Amino acid sequence: MESPLFKLCSSISCTKTFLQPxxxxxxxxxxxxxxxxxxVCSAPSxxxxxxxxxxxFLSIGTHLIPHxxxxxxxxxxxxxxxxxxxxxxxxxxxxxxxxxxxxxPALFSRELMAHASNLxxxxxxxxxPRTLIKKAHAATSSTGSxxxxxxxxxxxxxxxxxNVGDCGLxxxxxGQIVFSTSPQEHYFDCPYQLSSEAVGQTYLDATVTTVExxxxxxVVMGSDGLxxxxxxxxxxxxxxxxxxxxxxxxxxANLAYDHSQNSKFDSPYSQEARARDFDVPWWKKIMxxxxxxxx
Amino acid sequence: MESPLFKLCSSISCTKTFLQPxxxxxxxxxxxxxxxxxxVCSAPSxxxxxxxxxxxFLSIGTHLIPHxxxxxxxxxxxxxxxxxxxxxxxxxxxxxxxxxxxxxPALFSRELMAHASNLxxxxxxxxxPRTLIKKAHAATSSTGSxxxxxxxxxxxxxxxxxNVGDCGLxxxxxGQIVFSTSPQEHYFDCPYQLSSEAVGQTYLDATVTTVExxxxxxVVMGSDGLxxxxxxxxxxxxxxxxxxxxxxxxxxANLAYDHSQNSKFDSPYSQEARARDFDVPWWKKIMxxxxxxxx
Numbered sequence: 001m002e003s004p005l006f007k008l009c010s011s012i013s014c015t016k017t018f019l020q021p022x023x024x025x026x027x028x029x030x031x032x033x034x035x036x037x038x039x040v041c042s043a044p045s046x047x048x049x050x051x052x053x054x055x056x057f058l059s060i061g062t063h064l065i066p067h068x069x070x071x072x073x074x075x076x077x078x079x080x081x082x083x084x085x086x087x088x089x090x091x092x093x094x095x096x097x098x099x100x101x102x103x104x105p106a107l108f109s110r111e112l113m114a115h116a117s118n119l120x121x122x123x124x125x126x127x128x129p130r131t132l133i134k135k136a137h138a139a140t141s142s143t144g145s146x147x148x149x150x151x152x153x154x155x156x157x158x159x160x161x162x163n164v165g166d167c168g169l170x171x172x173x174x175g176q177i178v179f180s181t182s183p184q185e186h187y188f189d190c191p192y193q194l195s196s197e198a199v200g201q202t203y204l205d206a207t208v209t210t211v212e213x214x215x216x217x218x219v220v221m222g223s224d225g226l227x228x229x230x231x232x233x234x235x236x237x238x239x240x241x242x243x244x245x246x247x248x249x250x251x252x253a254n255l256a257y258d259h260s261q262n263s264k265f266d267s268p269y270s271q272e273a274r275a276r277d278f279d280v281p282w283w284k285k286i287m288x289x290x291x292x293x294x295x
Numbered sequence: 296m297e298s299p300l301f302k303l304c305s306s307i308s309c310t311k312t313f314l315q316p317x318x319x320x321x322x323x324x325x326x327x328x329x330x331x332x333x334x335v336c337s338a339p340s341x342x343x344x345x346x347x348x349x350x351x352f353l354s355i356g357t358h359l360i361p362h363x364x365x366x367x368x369x370x371x372x373x374x375x376x377x378x379x380x381x382x383x384x385x386x387x388x389x390x391x392x393x394x395x396x397x398x399x400p401a402l403f404s405r406e407l408m409a410h411a412s413n414l415x416x417x418x419x420x421x422x423x424p425r426t427l428i429k430k431a432h433a434a435t436s437s438t439g440s441x442x443x444x445x446x447x448x449x450x451x452x453x454x455x456x457x458n459v460g461d462c463g464l465x466x467x468x469x470g471q472i473v474f475s476t477s478p479q480e481h482y483f484d485c486p487y488q489l490s491s492e493a494v495g496q497t498y499l500d501a502t503v504t505t506v507e508x509x510x511x512x513x514v515v516m517g518s519d520g521l522x523x524x525x526x527x528x529x530x531x532x533x534x535x536x537x538x539x540x541x542x543x544x545x546x547x548a549n550l551a552y553d554h555s556q557n558s559k560f561d562s563p564y565s566q567e568a569r570a571r572d573f574d575v576p577w578w579k580k581i582m583x584x585x586x587x588x589x590x
Contacts, residue, residue, distance in 0.1 A: 178477050178502045185471065207473045208507040233570070275528070 056157045056213060058087030061245030063253040067225075070106075077223050078110040078146075080117035085127060086153030088120050091167045092146040093223040095193050108144025108196060115139040116150065127152055129162035134203035137194045145195035149181065151221060157213045162206040165191035168227045171211055172218040172239045177232055179211040183224070188278055191224070220252065228269035229256040351452045351508060353382030356540030358548040362520075363556075365401075372518050373405040373441075375412035380422060381448030383415050386462045387441040388518040390488050403439025403491060410434040411445065422447055424457035429498035432489045440490035444476065446516060452508045457501040460486035463522045466506055467513040467534045472527055474506040478519070483573055486519070515547065523564035524551040 066075025076094035081087070092112050094105035116136035125131045129150035147165025154160070161169055166183035184192040184207060192201045213219070218239045220226075234255060242248035259265045361370025371389035376382070387407050389400035411431035420426045424445035442460025449455070456464055461478035479487040479502060487496045508514070513534045515521075529550060537543035554560045 173502075176477075176479060178479060179504060180475070180477055182471075182473050182475055184473060207468075209474060210505040212503040 056086050056153060056155055058153055059245050060087065061249035063249040065253050065257045073104060073106055076105040076109060078113040080113045082117065082120045084120050086155045088152045089221055090116055090148065090150040091221055091223055092148040093167055095145045098144045103143050105144055107142040108140060109146035111140045111142045112136050112146055112148060112194065129160055130203050130206050130208050133162050133164065133206055137203065143196045145193040145200050147191050147193050149221060153213060158210055159213050160210045162208050164201055164206045165193050166224040167222065169219060169221045170232065170235060171213065172220065172236055173214060175236060175240060177236065181209065182207065188276060226252065226256045229259040229267050231268055351381050351448060351450055353448055354540050355382065356544035358544040360548050360552045368399060368401055371400040371404060373408040375408045377412065377415045379415050381450045383447045384516055385411055385443065385445040386516055386518055387443040388462055390440045393439045398438050400439055402437040403435060404441035406435045406437045407431050407441055407443060407489065424455055425498050425501050425503050428457050428459065428501055432498065438491045440488040440495050442486050442488050444516060448508060453505055454508050455505045457503050459496055459501045460488050461519040462517065464514060464516045465527065465530060466508065467515065467531055468509060470531060470535060472531060476504065477502065483571060521547065521551045524554040524562050526563055
C-alpha cells in the first residue's frame with residue numbers, strides 16, 4: 001500500500017483553522033421519504049475572505065508508507081515538494097505491472113519526480129504544471145511508466161493542477177471537500193500513465209484544472225494507495241482532527257495502510273469494483289477473500 | 296424532480312466524437328484479491344489536441360422537467376445560456392423550503408438567472424463567473440434563496456466555473472468523467488445558497504474552478520435533481536449514446552425523472568443518505584417507503 005501524502009494549508013496573516021462538519025444527527029426532517037431542501041441556517045459568509053495576492057503559501061506535511069512487499073526497494077511511489085512561489089507539490093506512482101518484465105517500477109517514477117523538481121523554476125515551464133510534466137517526462141530515460149499529478153500554487157491563491165492517471169487531490173474547506181480531481185483510466189486498474197513506451201500517454205492527456213484556494217483550506221494529495229483505501233468522509237474527519245500538517249499526513253497514511261491490511265474493510269476500491277461488476281470469485285469469497293485496494 | 300440540464304460540446308474544425316468506455320469484461324486479472332495496476336494498452340495520445348485559441352464554442356442542448364407537484368408554477372429551477380465568447384451556461388435551483396413561508400421558491404431563482412443573463416457582457420463582470428454571481432445576486436429583489444452554478448468558456452478552451460450549493464457540472468472525455476464540481480452544504484439537504492436574507496451565502500462562498508476543455512468533450516450541467524437521481528456511470532453511458540446535444544439532454548433529464556419516480560431505484564441520493572446514517576425509519580421501510588432523491 002503506497003501512500004505519499006501531502007497536507008497543505010494556506011496560512012497567511014490569520015490563524016489557520018480547521019472546521020468540523022456541522023452535525024445533522026438531530027435534524028428532524030431527515031426521515032422524510034422525499035428530499036426537501038432546507039433554508040440556510042449558517043452565519044453570514046463575510047468571514048470567508050479569498051486569499052489575497054502575495055499572501056498565500058503552503059504549510060506542508062508528508063508521509064509515505066511503501067507496500068509491505070516493496071519495503072526493501074522503498075516502494076514505487078515518488079514525490080517532491082518545492083517552496084517556489086506559493087509552493088509546488090507532486091506525486092508519481094510507478095506502475096507495478098513492470099515488475100512482470102523484471103523492471104523495477106520505482107525507477108521511472110523516481111526519475112520523473114527528480115527531473116520535475118529540478119525543472120520547477122525553468123523559464124520554459126513558466127509555472128505551468130502541464131509543461132512541467134512535459135519536460136520532466138522528456139528528460140526521463142528509465143524504462144517504465146507512472147501516473148503523476150503536479151499542483152502549483154500562485155501567491156494569489158490560484159492552484160493549477162495537471163493530472164495523468166489515478167493519483168488525486170482534494171481541497172477540504174470548512175469540513176467538506178470543495179474540489180477533487182478525477183482519475184483517468186483506460187479500463188479497471190489500467191490508469192493513464194506517462195511511459196517510456198510509445199503507447200503511453202503524454203502531457204497532452206493531462207487533465208488541467210485550477211481551483212481558487214481560500215484561507216484555511218487543506219489540500220490532500222496522494223497516490224491511489226490513499227484514495228482506494230480511505231473514504232472522503234474519513235479524510236475530512238482526519239483533517240479536522242489535526243492542526244499540524246505532518247501529524248495529519250501521517251494519520252491519513254496510517255489509516256490507508258490499516259484499511260489495506262484489514263480483509264474485513266469494505267474499501268472505496270472494493271465498492272467501486274462491485275459497482276462495475278468486478279469482484280472475487282465465489283469460491284474465494286468462501287475462503288474469506290475479497291477484492292481490496294491493498295497494493 | 297427538477298433537472299434543467301445542458302449538454303455542451305466543443306466542436307471546432309474536426310468532427311465531434313463521443314467515445315464509449317473501454318470494455319473490461321474479459322480482463323483476466325480482475326479477480327485478483329490484490330489490486331495490481333496494468334500497463335497502458337491504448338493508442339498513442341497524439342490524437343488528443345487541446346482546443347486551440349479562437350476555436351472553441353459550445354453546442355448546447357437543454358431539457359427541464361419540473362417536479363410533478365410544481366408543474367403549474369413551472370418548477371423552481373431556472374437557467375440561461377449565452378453564446379457570448381465560447382458560451383455561458385448557468386443553472387439556479389430555488390430552495391423549496393420557502394414554500395413553507397408562502398413564498399414561491401421559483402421567483403428568486405428566475406430573477407437571479409434573468410439578471411445574470413443580462414449581465415454577461417457587463418464591463419465589470421469581465422467574463423468572471425463569480426463576479427457575475429455577485430452582480431446578479433445584488434440585483435435580485437425577490438424573497439427567497441437558490442443554489443447556483445455559472446460556467447463561462449473562453450475561446451481558448453478554458454472553462455471557468457463558480458458554484459454555490461449543490462448544482463453541478465461534469466466534463467465527460469473519452470467515456471469517462473475527467474472533471475466534476477463538488478457540492479457545498481451546511482448539513483444534509485441544506486445546501487449553500489444565495490439568499491434574500493442576511494444569513495445566506497454570497498459570491499465569496501462560491502467554489503471557483505477552471506478546467507481546460509478539449510476537442511470532443513461533453514459538459515453536463517444540472518441541478519441536484521439530476522445528480523441525486525442519475526449515477527455518473529449512467530451519465531457517461533447516455534452521453535456516449537447520442538451525437539445530438541438536445542437528444543442527450545432530454546434523455547438524461549428523462550432518466551433522472553424516471554429514477555425519481557421509481558420507489559425501487561436505489562439512487563445516488565439514497566446511497567449517500569445511508570452512508571451518512573440517514574434513512575427512513577424501520578416502520579416506513581415495512582410500508583415500502585425509502586429515502587429518495589425525488590423532490
